Amino acid sequence: MKTKMKKLLIFAVTLTFLGCSKTQSIQEYYVAKSEDPNFLVIDIPTSFLGINNEVLNQEEQAALESFQKLNMLMFRKTAANEAQFPKELEKVREIIDGEGFDPLMVLSDRQFSGKLLLEGSIERPGEIVFFGAAADEGFLLARLIGSEMQVEKAVLLAKALEREGALDNAVEAVAKIL
Amino acid sequence: MIALITATLSWGQDVFEKYEYDDSVSYFSISPKMFQMLAKLSIETNDPEADNFIRLVEEIKSFKVITTESKDISNDIQTWVDQHIKSQNLEELMRVREKGAHVNFYVKSSKKDDRVKKLLMFVTDINEDQIKLGDRRPETVLLYLSGDIDLTQISKLVNEMNLPGGQQLGKLNEN
Numbered sequence: 001m002k003t004k005m006k007k008l009l010i011f012a013v014t015l016t017f018l019g020c021s022k023t024q025s026i027q028e029y030y031v032a033k034s035e036d037p038n039f040l041v042i043d044i045p046t047s048f049l050g051i052n053n054e055v056l057n058q059e060e061q062a063a064l065e066s067f068q069k070l071n072m073l074m075f076r077k078t079a080a081n082e083a084q085f086p087k088e089l090e091k092v093r094e095i096i097d098g099e100g101f102d103p104l105m106v107l108s109d110r111q112f113s114g115k116l117l118l119e120g121s122i123e124r125p126g127e128i129v130f131f132g133a134a135a136d137e138g139f140l141l142a143r144l145i146g147s148e149m150q151v152e153k154a155v156l157l158a159k160a161l162e163r164e165g166a167l168d169n170a171v172e173a174v175a176k177i178l
Numbered sequence: 179m180i181a182l183i184t185a186t187l188s189w190g191q192d193v194f195e196k197y198e199y200d201d202s203v204s205y206f207s208i209s210p211k212m213f214q215m216l217a218k219l220s221i222e223t224n225d226p227e228a229d230n231f232i233r234l235v236e237e238i239k240s241f242k243v244i245t246t247e248s249k250d251i252s253n254d255i256q257t258w259v260d261q262h263i264k265s266q267n268l269e270e271l272m273r274v275r276e277k278g279a280h281v282n283f284y285v286k287s288s289k290k291d292d293r294v295k296k297l298l299m300f301v302t303d304i305n306e307d308q309i310k311l312g313d314r315r316p317e318t319v320l321l322y323l324s325g326d327i328d329l330t331q332i333s334k335l336v337n338e339m340n341l342p343g344g345q346q347l348g349k350l351n352e353n
Contacts (some may be wrong), residue, residue, distance in 0.1 A: 104212035
């Protein structure tokens with residue numbers, strides 16, 4: 001009886017551990033790859049949009065605040081890192097196909113594959129992930145991170161951002177980095 | 179224990195996900211969560227045709243298409259379709275032969291007349307340039323839809339995608 005309990009306990013602990021490490025691993029992958037010269041990492045907080053909070057109404061402000069940042073990780077395939085490409089591809093797929101994420105849309109072909117995923121509830125997701133890979137080019141892993149993102153306000157927010165010319169600001173800011 | 183886990187995993191996996199990363203397959207799917215999210219966005223257009231399409235989309239829960247030019251995978255898809263028809267009690271809606279291709283429609287009916295809960299469209303032996311997806315010439319196409327679906331709307335969708343059988347599906351409902 002005791003050994004049975006012990007086994008069960010070990011099993012439960014393993015499960016809990018697995019559960020935690022899964023949601024962590026995409027972040028760990030980001031951190032690990034930010035030091036790899038084959039990767040390009042770009043972090044864009046939504047404050048980059050250069051929106052003056054005063055011009056937004058309360059609803060728009062709350063929606064904007066729920067989206068915190070956009071994280072992008074790019075792997076550009078070259079003759080030198082060709083061998084690394086399939087390995088990295090497999091690693092990312094392992095992470096995003098794991099239990100933390102629900103697929104929203106999948107497109108997969110010989111040349112190109114794209115996947116849109118969500119972490120958290122549909123009403124208030126914590127993270128929306130896009131992973132796109134082109135066989136000849138490399139891949140892009142983009143994460144839109146927020147806290148209880150107000151997805152249904154996305155259209156409203158997009159209109160507000162357009163009104164305030166936020167996209168131009170963002171493009172300018174990114175251009176400065178690059 | 180491991181055997182048990184592997185067994186449950188492969189059992190839960192359908193033929194679409196099985197070949198997701200296979201090189202001789204093209205795969206496209208929209209999950210129920212995506213449809214729920216789209217419905218929440220409540221996108222409005224001024225185009226009646228687009229509005230119709232959005233309404234159709236809101237009735238769909240799940241959408242999957244797989245196409246392949248591989249004989250082996252085609253056979254495996256056939257096996258899956260046969261099993262799925264049995265286990266889900268699907269009825270054959272109709273069979274069409276168009277330009278050499280066999281098109282089979284299977285549905286799970288809903289209580290409402292012209293609506294279905296599930297639609298499987300299985301196309302085999304495509305040997306002409308009927309469908310072109312980039313540089314590929316698929317031989318087999320399997321389309322899976324679930325939700326509360328209006329068949330007349332689906333025929334429009336199938337036509338739009340240039341898949342065979344769409345016109346017949348539309349006619350079926352006029353009767």
